[in-house]
Amino acid sequence: MNDVVEYRKLFIGGDWVTPTGTGTLDVISPHSEERVGRVPAATVEDVDRAVAAARAAFDTGPWPLMPLAERIGVVTRIKEGIAARAGDFAELISRQNGAPMSSAVRTQVLGAVAAYGSACTTAAEFGWEQERPGVTGPMVVRHEPVGVVAAVVPWNVPQLVIAAKLAPALLAGCTVVLKPAPETPLDANLLAEVCTEAGLPRGVLSVLPADRDVSGHLVAHPEVDKVAFTGSVLAGKQIMAAAAENLTRVTLELGGKSAAILLEDADLDTAIPHVVAGAFVNSGQACVALTRILVPAARYDEVADTLAAAIAALRVGDPSDPATVIGPMVSARQRQRNLDYIRLGQEEGAKILTGGGVPAGLSSGWYVEPTLLGNVDNSMRVAREEIFGPVVCLIAFEDEDDAVRIANDSDLGLSGAVWAGDVQHGLDVARRVRTGTFSVNCQRFDVAGPFGGYKNSGLGREFGPEGLAAYLETKSIFLPAQ
Incomplete structure (x- = not known):
């Protein structure tokens, strides 16, 4: 895979569509300093299209209502698709961000495969609906998908970080607009191809490479129910402020020292x-x-x-x-x-x-x-x-x-x-x-244990049952006393 990898269309709602703008993002090798890829740069109009597709797929589509076993089946096929193309993913990631191939294979790709597998196991064992005795009568406590998710990921370990968000979101029944970093959009587009081959329904996933202004439009979008972000402390604070306008739920995995x-x-x-x-x-x-x-x-x-x-x-x-x-x-x-x-x-x-x-x-x-x-x-x-x-x-x-x-x-x-x-x-x-x-x-x-930070290192947890719960709302249904 030594040729320049070029995409001319955006993956929106399960289809490869013509972008509304003419801007592009060049992917430059940190080793050779030469261009190794190019993708369209999404615009705010593209964000609106992707969010509308995700909203429709969540509100009226089959995905949130699909039996859990069927969602697990789709996510398992995504895992298997990544594993089958592990070499392609690792080479793309290494060419984009300069990660040594040994790290790209072991941590970035096989780590992502493990994350999808672990998330499927967690979902199968999760207590989605429980009967509880109350003070005044019985109740049912349900966990339901939070809705449309904006997943914003960095360039350093892109597929592992995507897996931390996409796997639990999909298993919960959410729909996702994925915003990869401008430095590493190629592996995200390859993932879109794998998800299509795995049978992910239309509208459930969009992939939007974009700059910071367009990303800001996504995280502040009133039709987005949750933002899942990994990146710097400064950017995390900005996202939290933008999300506050609509009381959008947030998970923030930020810096460390x-x-x-x-x-x-x-x-x-x-x-x-x-x-x-x-x-x-x-x-x-x-x-x-x-x-x-x-x-x-x-x-x-x-x-x-x-x-x-x-x-x-x-x-x-x-x-x-x-x-x-x-x-x-x-x-x-x-x-x-x-x-x-x-x-x-x-x-x-x-x-x-x-x-x-x-x-x-x-x-x-x-x-x-x-x-x-x-x-x-x-x-x-x-x-x-x-x-x-x-x-x-x-x-x-x-x-x-x-x-x-x-x-x-x-x-x-x-x-x-x-x-x-x-x-x-x-x-x-x-x-x-x-x-x-x-x-x-x-x-x-x-990837089976909760991951996240104290203090300025973020809010919420990823991986494990705690990571799945981050994509769920909790509902109490009160039943008449016997």
Whole structure:
């Protein structure tokens, strides 16, 4: 798949239709800096068409009334369609956002396949309708689909994030207008093809690549019942404000500045490889990345040397090379953002322990060396603001209480991890850290468990029964007393 991938039509309500405007979005390879794709840019009129199709499909179509087993069957076929074309999806994603192919296959595509499968299992086991005894008589508590969903997804792990929204929304009986990021629209269009082949009814799904203004029209649309968004804190606040006008339900999965805590009795030989993998997942362009590494002051030099050597050994380069661990940043702007933060960290007093610039020997591409900043204080901007790249901070703590204090001293609370001499000790620490997910003596993510953040890291949860419930309204039906 080395040719330019070009679409001339938009997928609206199950059909490929001519866009109302003439604008296009070019997809540029972060590695070669050459155009690898082009799609039509949706307009506000296209948004209105897509929302109208979704509204009609929800209000009068078969999808919300279809037996759950039939909806599970369709979603299962979507899962199988993605798995059958896993190589195509992974290559498209890698060409668009520069993700190393190993990550694109394992995390971005097979992770999405797992998410669809897990969501189907959750839906089959969910308590959709329950009889309960009340104070004055019996009742039935029902869960019903929320309605038309606007799903707005980022560029960094597009298919996994789409699955987090599309799978539970479809299983709930909702209809969806999907807005992919301008940087990664191609895999979303391929997904539309898979959904059609899976038998998804007309009107249930639309895919609208668009810029920020058109996206704003979608999330503020009065006929949208729920917005599901993954992205920056700033954009999340703007979406929440827009949704407030119509009391539109929202799920927001926003940024992270997660801490990896290495306690005094941590086994470094075991911990360091996990820390490095968690810090530089998807070339550091991940909201769950372990970007603050907290170490005992007494072991600071030991950890600094070991960690710097492990980071320096990470292979940087062409994402299509199976040996590559660190690919390019998604854009020139994102590369400059990382370099600016490295410079800022030095101005604040941080010391570059490894990396710190642009890798030598790469004639094109938006690359940043995997970088470890030492002598970092948690008050520095590099320790408080999400950089979204291969730049991590090493922070010393005095004792366990100090480590927990530093981990919690953040406006964000999405993920984190701790390494301790035994799991129970680590679990005790995990209970004290205010984040939505946390790992003990490992760095895990599981599509069966609820995922989301505390504080400015967002509202609501995705995955698991909590993620399905986010696409449902709850109704109480009161019956006459016996």
